[in-house]
Amino acid sequence: MSSYDVSAVRSAFPILRHEVHGKPLVYLDNAATSQKPEAVLDVSRHYYERLNSNIHRGTHYLAQEATLAHENARKLIARHLNASSVEEIIFTSGATDGINLISSILGYSGKINPGDVIAISNLEHHSNTVPWQMLCERSGAELEVIPVTEEGTIDSTAFDHLLEKTSGRLKVLALTQISNAFGTILPLGPMIDSAHRAGALVVIDGAQAVPHLSVNMQDLDADFYVFSGHKVYAPTGIGVLYGKRELLEDLPPWRGGGEMIRKVSYEGTTFNDLPYKFEAGTPNIEGAIALAAALEFLNGLGLQNVSSHEDEMIRRAASALTSIRGVTLYGPSDRSGSLSFNIEGIHHYDLGTLVDKMGIAVRTGHHCCQPLMARFGVTGTLRASFGCFNNEDDVNRLAEAVEKGVEMLR
Amino acid sequence: MTITERQEQLLKDLSLFQDWTERYEYVIGLGRQLTEMPQASKTEDRLIEGCQSQVWLEAYFKDGGVHYRADSDSQITKGMIALFIQFLDGESPENILTADFAFIEKTGLKEHLAPTRANALNLMALQMKQRALDFAGAAD
DSSP states (O other), X not given: XXXXXXXXXXXXXXXXXXXXXXEEOEEOBTTTOOXXXXXXXXXXXXXXXXXXXXXXXXXXXXXXXXXXXXXXXXXXXXXXXXXXXXXGEEEESSHHHHHHHHHHHHHHTTOOOTXXXXXXXXXXXXXXXHHHHHHHHHHOOXXXXXXXXXTSSBOHHHHHHHHHHTTTTXXXXXXXXXXXXXXXXXXHXXXXXXXXXXXXXXXXXXXXXXXXXXXXXXXXXXXXXXXXXXXXTSOTTOEEEEEOHHHHHHSXXXXXXXXXXXXXXXXXXXXXXXXXXXXXXXXXXXXXXXXXXXXXXXXXHOHHHHHXXXXXXXXXXXXXXXXXXXXXXXXXXXXXXXXXXEETTBOHHHHHHHHHHTTEEOXXXXXXXXXXXXXXXXXXXXXXXOOTTOOHHHHHHHHHHHHHHHHHHO | OOHHHHHHHHHHHHHTOOSHHHHHHHHHHHHHHSOOOOGGGOOGGGBOTTOSSOEEEEEEEETTEEEEEEEESSHHHHHHHHHHHHHHTTOOHHXXXXXXXXXXXXXXXXXXXXXXXXXXXXXXXXXXXXXXXXTHHHHO
């Protein structure tokens, strides 16, 4: 802990110098989107001031510099994820876009047929639910859902049953690495192994994991992995789809347009190689470069340091909230990133409104996980989600604000 | 008192409060005083669509006036609808239909509300007028 200088980290985030409702901002909505450090903002600004140009086709100086920066960003991201090659990194607009891309091309590939099964968990965000529902509707496949325990963790017995029941038919297992609503870390290692033994492809939603954990594609062995830039201190509108090279090579393109082609004629068109085959149109060049800068920023802090600091803050917050009468904390005690709770007799929306007035930004509602909320018989929760810059003062002010809000509503 | 007079009275009351917590406590208190809505009345068709919290609104016509009953699982929302009911309850459909809800801007309450919440207020006002419209013929 002593090696992690949280006040230095805080000073890297300009937004934290500003007040909300006349009070210093306590930002605890990192799971929705993270704040941006100066280093990332500088890169975005530098790009537009010095490099801005369309990439890959231009012969002029700026086009070459911008292309180089964009492709260097891809290399850095490939290294960060420990992908086996840089061609395995496809730029998307975010995790949602990545899941839609992969579900669409699996659909077009003819690999998903009537009677096949696509499995997700009850913890999934709507973005890792709805695209699969849509694919099932188009293909005649069935959607199966792995239930969760009362603690908000995967019901592994039920998962084993599901594997047995769907033997030979399971084509895709799509799971989040960390639940955005409850902070549950899923036991991906054994689940991915089981799914592979069953002959299924595995898609992992890493949107909540990449900001908190060091993720290694070789160790994880997922077939596809997506995440969003904006949740990991980079701008909105940029994200990554990682896919194993041989699988991506085998899959058809999705969006058509510039960049993704080799030769176009009215008689027929041939497509570009990886990764460009899946990147039609002018990409989010600045976003890609800023995403690489954000990952460098995070690596500079040390992901291990960041996650142990965040875990400590979330434990303190959980412990402070526990002392409030009628509180229910959701998810397991070893949660990562997000802390979800409700207070008996009080609407999450009311409490969220009141703590906002005290300068505390938390999320209220269903967190894009309506089926999970239904499972727990609630319309929503309050969620405090932590990032690298949150400190003890944030935890204390959260607890005080919640207590004050509860007092007003009781 | 007319609707406008009641609105002016509220603005006067609110101006006595020092800070936002007192204003919110006042609104929450109004919700607590609201006549209870029987559980059986909280039906799907009485739910106001589009709010983050659940809001049920029921209207009935008696002695030439429109009367409302409402409830919400959110105490702040319930307080806000109680505020509206205070102004409108027992008024003729015509008075309700011409009532000016823009006064809410002057209360300073709206600036304390998230856009989603402010939107819910507009929906509530609209629904109250809508229900009054159902009785407009009956008043003639």
